[in-house]
Amino acid sequence: MPQANRQIVLDQLPQGKLAADHFRLIEGEIPQPAEGEALIRTRYVSLDAANRAWMQGATYRSALDAGQVMAGGALGEVVDSRDPSLKPGDLVWGDVGWQEYASLPARRLSKLPAMEPLTHLLSVYGVAGLTAYFGLLECGRPKPGETVVVSAAAGAVGSIVGQIAKIRGCRAIGIAGGEEKGRWLTDELGFDAAVDYKAGDFKKRLREAVPNGIDVYFDNVGGAVFEACLFGMNTFGRIACCGAVSQYDQAAPQHGPRGVPGLIVTKRLSVRGFIVSDFADRNDQALADLQSWVQSGQLKVQEDVIDGLENLPSALVGLLAGENRGKRMVKV
Amino acid sequence: MPQANRQIVLDQLPQGKLAADHFRLIEGEIPQPAEGEALIRTRYVSLDAANRAWMQGATYRSALDAGQVMAGGALGEVVDSRDPSLKPGDLVWGDVGWQEYASLPARRLSKLPAMEPLTHLLSVYGVAGLTAYFGLLECGRPKPGETVVVSAAAGAVGSIVGQIAKIRGCRAIGIAGGEEKGRWLTDELGFDAAVDYKAGDFKKRLREAVPNGIDVYFDNVGGAVFEACLFGMNTFGRIACCGAVSQYDQAAPQHGPRGVPGLIVTKRLSVRGFIVSDFADRNDQALADLQSWVQSGQLKVQEDVIDGLENLPSALVGLLAGENRGKRMVKV
Numbered sequence: 311m312p313q314a315n316r317q318i319v320l321d322q323l324p325q326g327k328l329a330a331d332h333f334r335l336i337e338g339e340i341p342q343p344a345e346g347e348a349l350i351r352t353r354y355v356s357l358d359a360a361n362r363a364w365m366q367g368a369t370y371r372s373a374l375d376a377g378q379v380m381a382g383g384a385l386g387e388v389v390d391s392r393d394p395s396l397k398p399g400d401l402v403w404g405d406v407g408w409q410e411y412a413s414l415p416a417r418r419l420s421k422l423p424a425m426e427p428l429t430h431l432l433s434v435y436g437v438a439g440l441t442a443y444f445g446l447l448e449c450g451r452p453k454p455g456e457t458v459v460v461s462a463a464a465g466a467v468g469s470i471v472g473q474i475a476k477i478r479g480c481r482a483i484g485i486a487g488g489e490e491k492g493r494w495l496t497d498e499l500g501f502d503a504a505v506d507y508k509a510g511d512f513k514k515r516l517r518e519a520v521p522n523g524i525d526v527y528f529d530n531v532g533g534a535v536f537e538a539c540l541f542g543m544n545t546f547g548r549i550a551c552c553g554a555v556s557q558y559d560q561a562a563p564q565h566g567p568r569g570v571p572g573l574i575v576t577k578r579l580s581v582r583g584f585i586v587s588d589f590a591d592r593n594d595q596a597l598a599d600l601q602s603w604v605q606s607g608q609l610k611v612q613e614d615v616i617d618g619l620e621n622l623p624s625a626l627v628g629l630l631a632g633e634n635r636g637k638r639m640v641k642v
Numbered sequence: 643m644p645q646a647n648r649q650i651v652l653d654q655l656p657q658g659k660l661a662a663d664h665f666r667l668i669e670g671e672i673p674q675p676a677e678g679e680a681l682i683r684t685r686y687v688s689l690d691a692a693n694r695a696w697m698q699g700a701t702y703r704s705a706l707d708a709g710q711v712m713a714g715g716a717l718g719e720v721v722d723s724r725d726p727s728l729k730p731g732d733l734v735w736g737d738v739g740w741q742e743y744a745s746l747p748a749r750r751l752s753k754l755p756a757m758e759p760l761t762h763l764l765s766v767y768g769v770a771g772l773t774a775y776f777g778l779l780e781c782g783r784p785k786p787g788e789t790v791v792v793s794a795a796a797g798a799v800g801s802i803v804g805q806i807a808k809i810r811g812c813r814a815i816g817i818a819g820g821e822e823k824g825r826w827l828t829d830e831l832g833f834d835a836a837v838d839y840k841a842g843d844f845k846k847r848l849r850e851a852v853p854n855g856i857d858v859y860f861d862n863v864g865g866a867v868f869e870a871c872l873f874g875m876n877t878f879g880r881i882a883c884c885g886a887v888s889q890y891d892q893a894a895p896q897h898g899p900r901g902v903p904g905l906i907v908t909k910r911l912s913v914r915g916f917i918v919s920d921f922a923d924r925n926d927q928a929l930a931d932l933q934s935w936v937q938s939g940q941l942k943v944q945e946d947v948i949d950g951l952e953n954l955p956s957a958l959v960g961l962l963a964g965e966n967r968g969k970r971m972v973k974v
Contacts, residue, residue: 363904537898549903565898566902568895571915578702580915582912583906583908
């Protein structure tokens, strides 16, 4: 076993756009597990837009501070354990952070089954897949024949949301940046249409893509795209609020979308925010559904795996710029 | 029976603030009912912030046009009928408009029971009471011990919302303009506290009034008050969106409240818009509850009755300026 623990520290909190040089690679010690803890060897670190939101202030977790090892969910392997629930070789999920090794309390780690490929534990069977599943089905409550619009549609969550919408008999429209992503959504993943939010006539294109209006909007981005979809909602429509990536990579936004709360009243909308752990007691059913859809070929899994701990900063910066298709992660 | 029908016409659509001289009093003919219609003599016209919203554009009803008789819900008495469901002397509710007489299709009129005082049919047993009841209980879903905040708390709906919250064992906080309204809410209606949104330190006062955060926010106003409450919401809080009166008496608003959708996600809020007719199939239960609370003295009814059709324009302008306490109506 090596003696050094390569770690990436959040060197300074970004004031505006995040850049790779806000981070710094250091070598620390490999921590010994205390009683009740396990020593984890990191295998894959998940990249998520929320990583950036944590730098803006307290969210569903406390804010990040400059100087700390960058936080982040990861899949790891137990190499030493001082807790009876874990043994060497076990696979676990937890907030391991951007480092090769961490000692963490066993109660803050979730044991995962071995599977091939392991990466699916971070994508379709991980936070991304479960977020798509619960957000769409519980908050969006789509009915067959309805129109479902999802933003950041080529991302880890959005690409699954649109496919589940199709499985449930809905019309699925993806909003993504660029024509190429749009073609991938329609040609490879079976979305009915895609709309490029970077196009100058985005609002017009969106209207044309939803001739019968929007019944369910799964929002990953907030901002101008949220506003455009709000204006296109049908009476009694539902908006599932999953994230606001358009708002993360900057100082706190100065104002919110127009139409709030006026259109929420006149259209009688339900707008609901959630995070995936709110539904943890129903993970088994969700995983069973996701597995059956993957196995039948109805749900395609797209992953974007980058090699090397040292590439985590640029991988996150790129994710915020919309570079990835499907679930981005870094193999450590 | 008189030969003339005094009517108030919306002479021009307001571009900014509504004023009494946007209206004009005319004398028209008393219309004869066609087959299936009834001739209505107006008794009380309801004043509602929504009257102003109808001038901004289509809402849950089509927009108003300059030159038409001003629209508005009213209690009237059938004086002639060419429909078997209605007979002279019947009391009805409908969009009679600002005029002494109207002939309307019977299917667009709701028959009401005779009662003393008749005005309660426009306040606690009318749209205001039902809006408060369904908005709070169905959209807000308050649990005993929770903190409920309502804006426009001294208005027709707000004054009932806070009292129902108290009946249901909640802490009730009213937001209203001015110290005097606040005292009325706490001393007469039993609210636990009131916060003056016109005070310079409104946000600080609001925070102090809700030391345990806000579980349910019943929004009648939108804008800056909505934003302040959004920032004060507890995790899994609920916002019932009833109206946005702060946004009505102007051109369309330029932007919405900050924190949308970011705080909706991180706090996992449910934000739901509604109008009272969405729950019409449960009116009987609501009316039974409201009657029992009024009869037991738990729910106090405040009405603000102005005399004379010609005073409708100034009554609406005054309502938008927050002049009224409880349900404002004009006796015709």
